Amino acid sequence: MSSIELKNIVKKYGDGFPAVNDVSLDIADGEFMILVGPSGCGKSTLLRMVVGLEDITSGDLLINGKRVNDLAPRDRNLSMVFQNYALYPHLTVAENIAFPLRLAKGQHSEQEIQAKVKQAADMLELNEHLERKPANLSGGQRQRVAMGRAIVRDADAFLFDEPLSNLDAKLRGQMRTEIARMQRRLGVTTIYVTHDQTEAMTLGDRVAVLKRGVLQQCASPRELYDQPVNLFVAGFIGSPPMNFLPARVEGNSLKLPFATVPLEGALAEKVKGKDLVIVGLRPEHIKDGSLGGEAGDVRFTANVDQTEWLGNEQYAYIPFEADPAVQDKLEELDRDLDGEGMRTQMIVNLDSRSRVLEGDDAELYFSPSQMHVFDPETGECLTRDEEKAAAIARDSEQQRKAALERAKKREQAKSA
Structure with a gap:
């Protein structure tokens, strides 16, 4: 070794x-x-x-x-x-x-x-x-x-x-x-x-x-x-990939194509002075509003263009128009990720129990705490938490060493 x-x-x-x-x-x-x-x-x-x-x-x-x-x-x-x-x-x-x-x-x-x-x-x-x-x-x-x-x-x-x-x-x-x-x-x-x-x-x-x-x-x-560091990493990791939505900064809120999200704490400081940011939402973090939700969730209604039912889960596809100010950045990101330049759409990973069908105006929600926010010029992730990232790194290294130790003990037991 x-x-x-x-x-x-x-x-x-x-x-x-x-x-x-x-x-x-x-x-x-x-x-x-x-x-x-x-x-x-x-x-x-x-x-x-x-x-x-x-x-x-x-x-x-x-x-x-x-x-x-x-x-x-x-x-x-x-x-x-x-x-x-x-x-x-x-x-x-x-x-x-x-x-x-x-x-x-x-x-x-x-x-x-x-x-x-x-x-x-x-x-x-x-x-x-x-x-x-x-x-x-x-x-x-x-x-x-x-x-x-x-x-x-x-x-x-x-x-x-x-x-x-x-x-x-x-x-x-x-x-x-x-x-x-x-x-x-x-x-x-x-x-x-x-x-x-x-x-x-x-x-x-x-x-x-x-x-x-x-x-x-x-x-x-x-x-x-x-805790991705930038747009590229966030877009490459995850399947289906992260949704990237343009968001206008309007006072103490972010205005997305489908919803308005209140801004508070450190994030409010980081976006101060910016007119526009890119919000990242993973498909599995957007849920069917008819099946639950908690206080503080952002709820919105969107028209579903297409659905795919896979037994254990269901995908809904919701087209939207990208803000012209970030369209070029999103198209560049799509090319970097080997994309095909398809029309912009949001993918939602719904529970298999969901009864949302194509053509429906679906009630959906997500927690703002699971939202990633990126600077459209640099691609930097403004919501990355260095302390949480360091804790994940320490935990992962401990798990790696423990897994090697378990495997070593199993091999020793076999040869004994």
Whole structure:
């Protein structure tokens, strides 16, 4: 196991464009770090620099405190699992898993190789497939073979480059669980690249969100969700995504397209002098008014354009006209998030018991305490609470260490 530190890492290509621009990350021993962001944000380039497949233009990469910028990939003792599995079609599953051990000629006896292959196969439930060739395996099985090959190397860290993007939705869910379980059992430092924020939220101890080569925020999934630093992070994290509504500042209130929200306390001070802000509301924080509510909630009525009932939940779609003063900013954000430039609409995640139908004038409500407010010029989140963010970070780190300790005890009990 190892710690990995990135200090002001920059990658520029021939045209001088920085694909990765001044990224600094401190990845703890045994931590599961996710690199996430839309296409072209630099996450795969950053991973390839860590493993040694891309040169570092400037900055320092340290593994266990040792600078490794100039070390060849084979000398960094890192295991990489690729998107396309990179299996040898003429070798059996057992031979594919054993390949890196045989490549290190003379370092492992045949008995050691067989024991390591069996251990990896047991962990990944591949025992009955050991004599099969990759062509006869499903996508999920091939991915497990690729993971097995990484496991036997006893590497200091695992690096995953969008390993599940070739799998269907059901298999992706199963493999996410498999990868999380394996990482906890082995306690190996892991860096995992994905553009899928669901993978990021479910797998990572911490998630580094990148945009155009620049690190936006690195935090636990819960902190990213509850305390985003800016518009981009807030819009990228969460499914369905956060609703962004233009809001006029009128005295001690914010005037949204559907409702007026009273302003008080620190937020009132932060928006003083501004004519316009952007309010962020997550779909699940807007509720059906006919099913409840509390004092202090903001209630409003809106016409529902479309509904989708999914059994356990229901979505309602409510179009609105964006204020021209923030339209360009919202369109730019949509492009940054790989959006398709669809018309502006608010998504509401209703309780499955809701009887709201398309065409209805629905009574809805939300709590102002769950509202995020952003500066439309800088994108800064004006409602971020640094104390709450720090508390979430401490709690997440304690949970990470406790999970590793539980996994270690389970492994010790099995081997006893």
